[in-house]
Amino acid sequence: MxxxxxxxxxxxxxxxxxxxxxxxxxxxxxxxxxxxxxxxxxxxPAYPELKQLTDSRQYGPSEGEKDLRECIVSIVAERGIQTSTDNVLVTNGSQQGLDIVSRLILDESSTILTEQPTYLAACQVFKLQGAKVQDVMSDAEGMSVSALRDAIEKHHPKAVYLIPNFQNPAGHCYSLERRLEIAALLDEKNILLIEDDPYRDLCYDNVDLTPISTLIKQAPWLYMGSFSKVLWPGLRTGYIVSCDAFSPYLVKVKQAVDLHTNRLGQSMITQFFKSGQYxxxxxxxxxxxxxxxxxxxxxxxxxxxxxxxxxxxxxxxxxxxxxxxxxxxxxxxxxxxxxxxxxxxxxxxxxxxxxxxxxxxxxxxxxxxxxxxxxxxxxxxxxxxxxx
Amino acid sequence: MxxxxxxxxxxxxxxxxxxxxxxxxxxxxxxxxxxxxxxxxxxxPAYPELKQLTDSRQYGPSEGEKDLRECIVSIVAERGIQTSTDNVLVTNGSQQGLDIVSRLILDESSTILTEQPTYLAACQVFKLQGAKVQDVMSDAEGMSVSALRDAIEKHHPKAVYLIPNFQNPAGHCYSLERRLEIAALLDEKNILLIEDDPYRDLCYDNVDLTPISTLIKQAPWLYMGSFSKVLWPGLRTGYIVSCDAFSPYLVKVKQAVDLHTNRLGQSMITQFFKSGQYxxxxxxxxxxxxxxxxxxxxxxxxxxxxxxxxxxxxxxxxxxxxxxxxxxxxxxxxxxxxxxxxxxxxxxxxxxxxxxxxxxxxxxxxxxxxxxxxxxxxxxxxxxxxxx
The missing domain is CATH 3.90.1150.10 (Aspartate Aminotransferase, domain 1)
Known part of the structure; x- marks a missing residue:
């Protein structure tokens, strides 16, 4: 057929x-x-015992469990991101975070800028929305600031997608100087930053890990994290932290695409963090x-x-x-x-x-x-x- | 901002x-x-014990767990749908099934026909793809066949979305005659059927529940089921069974949108069915x-x-x-x-x-x-x- x-x-x-x-x-x-x-x-780690967990059998909130969102607020606070649970959306891994953001902002008329090379599954969702993906020259310290400026002026992108820490695939970690320069440029041009940070806890040397989202003063930003690299990828649990304006839209897309994330997985991750073992x-x-x-x-x-x-x-x-x-x-x-x-x-x-x-x-x-x-x-x- | x-x-x-x-x-x-x-x-029911379950911590297959897909093959076989695991995709509840199908077939140029009234969250995802949603007059026996014929001829839809059993919201259950007439019309016009069947096991009277998908001879069809109404909605687990041609595309969209469904939930549902308690x-x-x-x-x-x-x-x-x-x-x-x-x-x-x-x-x-x-x-x- x-x-x-x-x-x-x-x-x-x-x-x-x-x-x-x-x-x-x-x-x-x-x-x-x-x-x-x-x-x-x-x-x-082994999963926590079921009897330690809150009942997760019924439908739950689209935003994610409140106690996990509180936990995420603390996690990102240690990274310098001051936020509230209202601006945290729990997703089915950070891959779904990328998809939800793509649904919200990308269509056939959009261009999104990425590092060269970049995470292939991000490009998959960007392209599924019909967006044009334009890569920008990147070196061991991160995306080239002059190339980024040129690309912004030439392509008028909806957003820039970056993986500043231990980038997939190139392994690069941005220098602090580069982070500051990129934040300043995004502020100057008022371009949305999508910052993907799944690997940061797998850090083996003494490097700067300041989220670029915290260095931005005015431009909009979205910061994405994951528990898949440090706990249990099979539970598909990640999150988006957003600047204020985005949250209600992100929740509506999440609601439309699958109502909410599996609650048992959320409960297990919360329990692991609360246990102090992390x-x-x-x-x-x-x-x-x-x-x-x-x-x-x-x-x-x-x-x-x-x-x-x-x-x-x-x-x-x-x-x-x-x-x-x-x-x-x-x-x-x-x-x-x-x-x-x-x-x-x-x-x-x-x-x-x-x-x-x-x-x-x-x-x-x-x-x-x-x-x-x-x-x-x-x-x-x-x-x-x-x-x- | x-x-x-x-x-x-x-x-x-x-x-x-x-x-x-x-x-x-x-x-x-x-x-x-x-x-x-x-x-x-x-x-x-209470969740099965963790120690009865297979290890679900690592990343898993985009299609879903093989043993759950085998289980779904048996479940739908009892309903008259003969299929294989290759044509079963596990989704985060049937809501995500609707979203994945929408991503695959709907854009601004598409019309999809629905019952009047119909499930509001289905319309939400259809409209998020920019599709036009056109409702078709429906009565206690199901969608009107003559109105469906007129709507097909007028709107040239990509698909018809039906909830034949205990419809949400109207509660209607299609008569066998209506099922047969609709299947014949969809065959005649070669129109895709999206059949959503989450409520069928919540059946209190003696009514016909034959899936329209099994009555179709040539037209393409997609059949969607859910464990949310009969087991644990918080685990967000549903499925799409498709005619052959769709499967590879459905898997690719699933892969792009969140890699795969939470494995622990899948494992629990499989265990419950295997235990013979269902x-x-x-x-x-x-x-x-x-x-x-x-x-x-x-x-x-x-x-x-x-x-x-x-x-x-x-x-x-x-x-x-x-x-x-x-x-x-x-x-x-x-x-x-x-x-x-x-x-x-x-x-x-x-x-x-x-x-x-x-x-x-x-x-x-x-x-x-x-x-x-x-x-x-x-x-x-x-x-x-x-x-x-």
Whole structure:
């Protein structure tokens, strides 16, 4: 049956996420995967006992549970964001936060600016709304301020989407100076900032993490967080904190799209925070992931240091590796898979066509053991050396 | 801060659901609410023990858990729908199912046909996509076939949205003859059916419940179900079963909008079905709700039988009451609230302007006790008699 006449032009052209498409390979027990963005389940706490939780069986509020929103107010206050529960919306992971914001502000007439490279699933929802996604040159300190100024003047964007801390995929963390410059430029141009901050607690070095949202004086902003990287991604719980004007609109979209987020998940996360276990849990995560990061850096240097380029990510889950000239990331994927190692080509992280887009791999160290990291990088080195 | 320039034309015009807006009244302990669509929490089973469940902490598949999809295949097989897990998508309640389908097929150029009256939150998502919602005259046996034919020929709709069993709000249950006629017409015109069936297990009388999707021979169809009315709405778990061609598109939209549905909720629902408790649970629900329905019918007849019109719903949660000529449902809401009784005006259930739209109340008997039903209808009778 042909149903293509029923689809909208945006949904007809929708691409599935390469990461999700590769998921079935990564679930094969003999495949070593560096491809996904999955945290290590060995580091996830057990769920709290059901009897400790409030009754969550009935329908709940679209905004999210009040006690979780109070908890989020405290969490973001420590980051410098002063807000109230009225400006917190609980979402099904921060992915839904991106979708809700897209529904609210983007249509065929809109342009949104992103880093180059950027999070592929953000582009997916932006494009599903028909928006034009324009990437802006970015370096190790963050998005280029002059390129951003040029892009704002040229494209008149609805918003700028940034992942300032341990960016997915590039691993970059913005310098404080860059954060200040970008905030000042957004204020000057009155451009909406969408700040996505899911990785900030996975911080291994001493870097600045000031939310750009707190540096903005007048421009509108939306700040998105997630519990998926630090607690239980299977519970799909994230949040949007907004400047005042946005809240009523965000709640109405949430109401329309699924009434509210699963209450049991919200209750579990609240309970975990209230129990006081979170600070120690983060220390444990940071220690374990830092060790894996250092093992991967060492293995990459030892096996491929003469051929590839990368910088050490100060946090997060990913190395962003530039391949030797002429080596195709797609080909590396195919060849490495023959040796049961799954890597993710950088291609889908480039929203606009780029001559660079087949030259990168995103390698995750989060879910593999130090021994597996060595094993995978050995295979990768063999494959890359054969392709040079 | 004015952000209206940032909103899309569809989100700017979005109305909040009156039901959700009234929720805060219904949560006041001294207010008796007949307004919501909330099931009775006293009839909800306890959650299964966590230790009986599979580990759900990690990210999961966008389609939903395989064992829940297998379970849904069995559930719908009993209803006459032969399908496979490939054609089942788990959603955050059937509300998200409506949203995902809307994202896929509706845009500014689309018209969708609905019953008159119809489920207000469906119209909310259809309109958020910019689609035109056109209602079609409906009676106690379902949507008028001749009116549907005329509307198809006039409006060239993308789809027809129907709630054939214990419709929200009108409580109607389609006759088998009407189901067959509608299926034949949709086949003749090759129009997509979106069949929404959340209430079917809340069945109190002997009526036909054949899914129209099973009577269709060639036209495309989507069938939507929910666990919210029979188990735990707070877990936000529903599903879409589709004819073959739709599945890959539905999964891609799901992936884009929130990656996947909360896994713990899915696991709990699967466990409940696998435990074999469901058949007895449904008998318990039917018995309790039937009693409440009969109490409400008796009270309405005794107190208001000479003034109002309604038919006895054979299932579901709602009475759809036509007020005496000249009595405004909005005024009944306001006046009854002074006596701490909350009722829902029919207005928001009319997607198109109608001379009838201020003449109905939707009264839910699901969450109130027999004594409270008597008390609320007594207040309602007093209010209506004062307004006649």
């Amino acid at each position: 042909d149903i293509s006449h029923l689809l909208t032009s945006h949904s007809r052209n929708m691409e599935a996420s390469l990461v999700r498409e590769l998921l079935h390979y990564s679930q094969q027990p003999d495949v070593l995967s560096l491809a996904g963005g999955l945290p290590d389940e060995n580091l996830m 600070p120690d849990h983060v220390i444990k995560l940071q220690k374990a992931y830092k060790e894996k990061r250092d093992v991967m850096a060492e293995a990459l240097n030892a096996e491929l240091g003469d051929l590839i380029e990368f910088s050490l990510p100060a946090g997060g889950m990913f190395f962003w590796v530039k391949l030797p000239a002429g080596v195709s990331s797609q080909l590396v994927l195919t060849e490495a898979l023959k040796d049961k190692v799954l890597v993710l080509p950088g291609t889908p992280f480039f929203p606009c066509k780029s001559s660079l887009d087949d030259s990168f791999l995103r390698l995750s160290f989060a879910r593999v053991s130090p021994a597996q990291i060595h094993q995978a990088i050995t295979v990768l080195a063999k494959v890359i050396r054969q392709l040079v | 004015d952000i209206s320039h940032l909103l899309t034309s569809h989100s700017r015009n979005m109305e909040a659901s009156l039901v959700r807006e009234l929720l805060h009244y219904s949560q006041q302990p001294d207010v008796l609410s007949l307004a919501g669509g909330l099931p009775d929490e006293n009839l909800m 058949p007895d649970h449904v008998i318990k629900l039917q018995k309790a709700y039937k009693e409440k329905r009969d109490v409400m019918a008796e009270a309405l007849n005794a107190e208001l039988g000479d003034l109002i019109e309604f038919s006895l719903p054979a299932g579901g949660m709602f009475f759809w009451v036509k007020l005496p000529a000249g009595v405004s449902s909005q005024l009944v809401l306001t006046e009854a609230l002074k006596d701490k009784v909350l009722v829902l005006p029919g207005t928001p259930f009319f997607p198109c302007k109608s001379s009838l739209d201020d003449s109905f109340l939707r009264l839910s008997f699901a969450r109130v006790s027999p004594a409270q039903i008597h008390q609320a209808i007594t207040v309602l009778a007093k209010v209506i008699r004062q307004l006649v």
